[in-house]
Structure formats: C-alpha cells, structure tokens
Amino acid sequence: MDPINTFAGKVVAIPAENIDTDQIIPARFLKVTTKEGLGDGLFETWRYNADGTPNPDFVLNRPESAGATVLVAGKNFGSGSSREHAPWALQAYGFQAVISPSFADIFKSNSLKIGLLPIVVDEDTYYQLVSLCEEDPQTTLTVDLAAQTVTLPGGQQVGFPIDGFSKHCLLNGVDQLGFIQQQEADIAAFEATNPVASLRG
Amino acid sequence: MSPKTLFEKVWDAHQVRPETADTPAVLYIDLHLIHEVTSPQAFTEIRERGLKVRRPDRTLATMDHSTPTTPRNAQGIIPVIDPQAINQLDQLRTNCAEFGIPLFELGSENQGIVHVIGPEQGATQPGMTIVCGDSHTSTHGAFGALAFGIGTSEVGHVLATQCLLQRKAKTCAVRVDGRLGPGVTAKDIILAIIAKYGVGGGTGYVFEYMGEAIRALSMEERMTICNMSIEGGARAGMVAPDETTFQYVAGRHFAPKGADFEAAVARWRTLPSDEGATFDHEMTLDADELVPMITYGTNPGMGMPITGTVPTLDEMGDASSRAALDKALAYMALEPGKPLLGHPIDMVFIGSCTNGRLSDLREAAGLLKGRKVAEGVRVMVVPGSQQVRQQAQAEGLDEIFKAAGAEWREAGCSACLAMNDDRVPAGKYAVSTSNRNFVGRQGPGSRSLLASPLTAAAAAVTGVVTDPRTMM
Numbered sequence: 120m121d122p123i124n125t126f127a128g129k130v131v132a133i134p135a136e137n138i139d140t141d142q143i144i145p146a147r148f149l150k151v152t153t154k155e156g157l158g159d160g161l162f163e164t165w166r167y168n169a170d171g172t173p174n175p176d177f178v179l180n181r182p183e184s185a186g187a188t189v190l191v192a193g194k195n196f197g198s199g200s201s202r203e204h205a206p207w208a209l210q211a212y213g214f215q216a217v218i219s220p221s222f223a224d225i226f227k228s229n230s231l232k233i234g235l236l237p238i239v240v241d242e243d244t245y246y247q248l249v250s251l252c253e254e255d256p257q258t259t260l261t262v263d264l265a266a267q268t269v270t271l272p273g274g275q276q277v278g279f280p281i282d283g284f285s286k287h288c289l290l291n292g293v294d295q296l297g298f299i300q301q302q303e304a305d306i307a308a309f310e311a312t313n314p315v316a317s318l319r320g
Numbered sequence: 321m322s323p324k325t326l327f328e329k330v331w332d333a334h335q336v337r338p339e340t341a342d343t344p345a346v347l348y349i350d351l352h353l354i355h356e357v358t359s360p361q362a363f364t365e366i367r368e369r370g371l372k373v374r375r376p377d378r379t380l381a382t383m384d385h386s387t388p389t390t391p392r393n394a395q396g397i398i399p400v401i402d403p404q405a406i407n408q409l410d411q412l413r414t415n416c417a418e419f420g421i422p423l424f425e426l427g428s429e430n431q432g433i434v435h436v437i438g439p440e441q442g443a444t445q446p447g448m449t450i451v452c453g454d455s456h457t458s459t460h461g462a463f464g465a466l467a468f469g470i471g472t473s474e475v476g477h478v479l480a481t482q483c484l485l486q487r488k489a490k491t492c493a494v495r496v497d498g499r500l501g502p503g504v505t506a507k508d509i510i511l512a513i514i515a516k517y518g519v520g521g522g523t524g525y526v527f528e529y530m531g532e533a534i535r536a537l538s539m540e541e542r543m544t545i546c547n548m549s550i551e552g553g554a555r556a557g558m559v560a561p562d563e564t565t566f567q568y569v570a571g572r573h574f575a576p577k578g579a580d581f582e583a584a585v586a587r588w589r590t591l592p593s594d595e596g597a598t599f600d601h602e603m604t605l606d607a608d609e610l611v612p613m614i615t616y617g618t619n620p621g622m623g624m625p626i627t628g629t630v631p632t633l634d635e636m637g638d639a640s641s642r643a644a645l646d647k648a649l650a651y652m653a654l655e656p657g658k659p660l661l662g663h664p665i666d667m668v669f670i671g672s673c674t675n676g677r678l679s680d681l682r683e684a685a686g687l688l689k690g691r692k693v694a695e696g697v698r699v700m701v702v703p704g705s706q707q708v709r710q711q712a713q714a715e716g717l718d719e720i721f722k723a724a725g726a727e728w729r730e731a732g733c734s735a736c737l738a739m740n741d742d743r744v745p746a747g748k749y750a751v752s753t754s755n756r757n758f759v760g761r762q763g764p765g766s767r768s769l770l771a772s773p774l775t776a777a778a779a780a781v782t783g784v785v786t787d788p789r790t791m792m
C-alpha cells in the first residue's frame with residue numbers, strides 16, 4: 120500500500136443515513152475473482168436507471184461532480200455485509216476518503232486496510248459539509264492525516280479521531296500482514312500451548 | 321481475579337500479543353471458514369507473496385453464495401450455468417487443492433451455507449475464535465464462541481498467519497426476560513431488538529444475549545438471534561454455553577469424542593460470564609410482551625409488531641430519520657400509518673443462514689401441512705445445507721412443501737442476496753426469512769418484508785401479510 124498523508128479533494132455529498140454495502144456495491148458485482156472493474160458497480164442502483172442509462176439526478180452523474188475524491192455521507196455508513204468490495208469500489212471510482220458521523224465496524228476496518236480514509240466528524244460538521252456541497256459543488260477540502268484534521272474552504276479546521284496503529288500504517292505504507300508475520304515466534308509459542316483438534320481428524 | 325464476561329474470557333485466551341496503546345492485539349483464530357466470494361483475492365495475495373496457508377487444518381471451505389439451487393440433472397449434478405460463478409467455484413477448488421484445505425463441494429452431502437455447516441459439522445465449538453469473510457459469522461456466537469466477519473485483506477492475514485490484528489470491543493448485555501408466547505419465535509426477538517435499538521445501536525460492541533427467554537431457546541434459535549447481531553451494528557453476538565450447547569455439539573463430526581469431549585465440556589463450563597462481571601452497555605427486551613415482527617422498510621431496524629401500523633413521518637425523532645423513512649416507504653410503496661396485515665404479497669422465501677435450518681423448515685411445514693399456497697404466490701424453500709435437506713426429506717417435510725405448492729430447492733444462499741437467478745422481481749413483495757431488506761438486496765427493485773418462518777408460511781397460504789397466530 121502506498122503511504123498517504125495530506126491530500127486536497129473535491130467533495131460530493133450523499134446525505135442519507137445507513138448507506139449499506141448492498142447500495143455501495145450490489146451482490147451481483149461480487150462474482151469477480153480480482154478487484155478489477157468494481158468502480159463500475161459503485162452505487163449502481165442509484166447511478167443507473169432500470170434501462171441501464173445513467174440517472175442524471177444522482178449526484179455522481181452531475182458534470183460538476185467529476186473528479187470528486189471525498190465522499191460525505193450520513194451516519195452508519197457501510198452497514199451490512201463484510202464485503203471488502205465496498206471500499207474497493209469506492210477507491211476504484213476515485214474516492215480517497217469518506218466523511219460521516221459514524222461508520223459500521225467492518226467497513227471501517229476494511230477501509231483502513233486499503234488506504235481509503237474513514238473520517239468521523241460530529242453531526243454539526245457533517246451538516247455543514249452537506250450545505251457547503253449544496254451551495255458550491257466545487258467545494259474542496261484538505262485532509263491532513265498526520266495532523267488528523269480536515270480543512271474547510273474558509274480555513275476552518277476540524278479534527279478527527281483515528282486509531283494510532285492504523286494511522287502509523289497509512290502514513291508509512293506499513294503492511295499489516297508483514298507486521299503479523301513478525302510475531303511468528305509468539306504465534307508458534309501460542310500454538311504449542313493451545314492445541315485445538317485438527318479439522319482433518 | 322476480577323470477574324470477567326464471556327467475551328473477555330475468550331478474548332484473553334486468544335491473545336498471542338495483548339493490545340497496547342500503539343498496537344492492536346494479535347488474536348489467534350481457531351477456525352477460519354471460507355467461501356467462493358470473499359476468498360479469491362486473498363489467495364492471490366498470499367500466492368503473490370510466496371506464502372502458505374499456515375493452518376489448512378483449521379480452515380474449512382464451502383460453496384454457497386453464487387451457487388445455483390436449481391434441481392440436479394440426470395447425473396445427480398447441480399448444473400452451474402453462470403460463467404462468472406463457474407470461475408469463482410473453480411478458483412475455490414484450485415485454491416483449496418493447492419493449499420490442502422478441506423472443501424465441501426457444491427452438491428456434496430456436507431455442502432451448504434457457511435454458517436449452517438460450521439455448527440452442523442461440529443467445527444463450531446464453545447470458546448473458539450471463529451472468523452469468515454462474511455458478516456453473518458456472528459451466527460457461531462450462539463455456542464459461546466467469539467465469531468465475527470472480516471474483509472478479504474483479513475482473510476489473507478488469517479490464511480497466512482492464523483492471526484488477526486484486533487482492538488478489543490466493548491461489551492453489551494442484551495437481556496431478554498420473560499417467555500415467548502405461541503407463534504412468537506427467536507426471529508421475532510432479534511427483529512424486535514433491532515427495531516428498538518436501531519441498526520447502528522450495537523456499533524463497537526459485542527453483544528451477549530442473556531436472560532430467561534434466551535436460556536429457553538434451542539441452539540438453532542440461538543443461532544437465528546446471533547446471526548442478526550450484525551444487523552444491530554454489533555460485530556459479534558454471544559450466548560453462554562450450557563447443557564443445550566453441549567448436547568448439540570456432542571457426537572458431531574468434528575466434535576471431540578469420549579474423554580476429550582468430557583474434558584472439553586469441563587473447559588466450556590468455565591466460559592459463562594462471572595457473577596459481578598460488568599458490561600459497558602445494556603439493552604433489554606421483554607419476551608412476554610412480544611408478538612410476531614415484520615419489517616416495512618429498507619433496513620432491518622425498520623420493523624414493527626405485525627399487528628401494528630407503519631410509522632408516520634411525525635413519529636420520527638429528527639429530520640434525517642424522517643427523510644430516511646420517506647425514502648424507504650417510497651421504495652416499498654407502503655403508506656405511513658397503515659397496517660401491514662392484509663397487504664398482498666407476491667413471493668415467500670424460506671431459507672438463509674438466519675432461518676434455513678431444520679427447526680425453521682419444521683415450523684414452516686407445520687403451518688403449511690394440509691394447506692395450499694395462495695394463487696399467484698411463488699414460494700421458495702431453500703434448505704441451509706445438504707444435511708438439512710436430507711433430514712427434512714427423511715421427515716417428509718419436502719412432501720409437505722411440494723403438496724402445498726412450494727418449490728423445494730437445493731441448498732445455498734439463494735434469494736437472500738440474489739447472486740444467482742433466485743430473486744424477487746422488481747416491484748414485487750416477498751416475505752423473507754433472511755436477514756436483510758436493503759434496497760435491491762433480493763434482486764433489483766425487490767421489496768422484502770423480513771419475518772419468521774411461521775409468518776412467512778402464513779403469508780404463503782393467504783397471499784397477504786398474516787399474523788401466524790391466527791392460523792395455528
């Protein structure tokens with residue numbers, strides 16, 4: 120994973136609560152065995168009409184939304200399935216961060232693993248961001264991971280929480296699997312003292 | 321030593337390395353379940369890194385999500401037509417063969433939904449840590465295991481190291497006292513909890529279900545409840561193991577035998593939360609008051625007593641809940657303030673890892689026996705596993721379903737997530753025993769009403785939303 124730290128990005132808002140993983144990427148797009156092409160299925164039911172034509176009313180289809188890299192969405196974003204295809208699809212589409220008052224646990228954990236930044240803000244900031252996007256579709260934010268801040272167009276800074284280890288991994292491009300592998304001696308010692316019967320009988 | 325909760329005991333016993341302020345815990349995983357949809361990219365990752373599967377003997381694979389549930393051909397094989405599904409299944413076969421992972425092949429006698437086969441094979445045991453690239457892994461918590469869903473990156477971590485990096489969750493006691501009345505089931509308990517506390521209510525917590533009503537439940541009913549913990553936002557849900565648990569596990573394929581079983585039971589008896597153990601949060605439900613539940617909206621928290629009325633916008637606390645309800649009712653084409661009883665339905669789906677076990681099929685069959693499915697209603701009965709299918713057939717349940725006019729299918733996830741052709745057509749209403757009523761979950765444009773197998777069977781007969789208690 121490439122390290123991430125500071126980036127500026129255009130914001131789009133989908134101001135709905137409980138956006139579930141089936142909305143982010145419907146199950147019929149999960150038949151792939153790679154990560155290719157998932158961006159096409161992102162928000163598929165909202166992006167396309169039943170006949171397959173783009174739905175012009177959906178925010179991502181508006182010309183002024185082109186190039187957006189930060190998504191603002193209502194609370195409990197990413198609820199539902201554990202499919203990592205959801206953050207993969209958001210990332211493939213071009214999003215680098217999602218800002219919401221809260222995230223579902225597994226979605227958040229999956230996003231942090233792949234460098235899609237889940238940014239938790241309070242409800243007031245969330246509504247402020249939604250209005251900013253409504254007033255000016257070109258609204259741009261700056262995210263500073265090291266400082267854990269989001270800077271709004273007027274210069275206002277909002278802090279956000281992030282688990283220290285995840286932050287360290289994202290900033291330095293640390294590979295979490297590699298980190299676990301370094302614990303090999305402890306894992307082997309654990310296995311030696313905690314035998315569980317084999318499933319092979 | 322200070323008193324500990326069930327969760328804390330299982331957590332503490334699996335720490336390879338405890339968490340610190342700077343690093344999460346390294347948690348050892350006893351059982352890793354895999355299926356065709358969320359594993360291929362993880363195998364690619366470990367192959368690219370030149371790694372092996374550390375403990376193929378603690379990994380178990382099945383085929384369930386994208387598999388068809390259509391009848392077998394003359395050779396006794398379930399034909400797969402979808403080229404993408406064929407590719408996914410082929411990859412799982414290759415991956416399992418290459419790394420030595422036991423696999424329950426499509427159509428083989430042990431294949432089924434991953435959360436049905438783990439318990440059924442005795443692979444799921446009290447006190448274990450269990451993970452799977454699937455959010456309904458919470459099901460296995462019914463045994464007093466710590467079981468939760470993970471993403472595909474983490475599937476790779478577990479394949480390679482048998483460990484996961486985890487921050488310790490907070491605990492929430494979910495107390496259900498009282499006794500269920502006739503026609504009210506475990507599904508109604510969990511739908512009521514989620515309706516009461518919301519789909520985000522459990523975020524950050526591990527639930528421990530307790531109280532008189534939970535103790536009285538069978539293992540299959542406890543699984544139904546733990547299954548939908550994730551719908552309440554909790555990553556895991558647990559029930560302390562007891563005699564009901566031990567009896568269920570005894571004699572199953574992967575369960576310890578003889579003296580080993582006795583030793584295991586002695587260990588498992590130490591798992592329940594200690595007297596005086598404290599929880600970070602508490603939720604309660606009164607089983608005495610409970611009636612059959614049904615959902616009206618587009619998330620599992622939008623549920624109500626079947627005898628109730630769809631909420632009005634005025635009943636919602638804040639603007640965003642009003643907007644959410646408005647949108648959901650528009651999608652469902654339901655009117656605020658109106659009852660659901662008597663609302664026409666087009667389909668009934670009985671199955672899934674929530675309610676696709678033998679006891680669920682027995683309940684549905686009990687109500688359907690000697691009755692006919694209403695004109696114009698399609699009823700799909702999809703057993704959760706091939707074993708469930710066999711057992712149901714041995715009891716003649718298949719004949720009851722077929723005589724009533726329902727379809728008796730092969731085992732799999734089916735219309736729960738509509739990855740194959742089993743789906744609810746656009747704009748049609750389905751009473752579904754599965755766990756998610758999200759927009760398009762059961763097929764593009766599908767309108768799902770989540771309920772118990774009894775409520776589903778009642779609707780199948782009448783063709784409208786019906787209180788099953790009126791038909792028993």
Ligand code: SF4
Pocket residue numbers: 384385433434435454456672673674732733736737754755
């Ligand atoms: S039955 Fe439904 S919820 Fe259960 S594992 Fe299959 S798709 Fe997931």
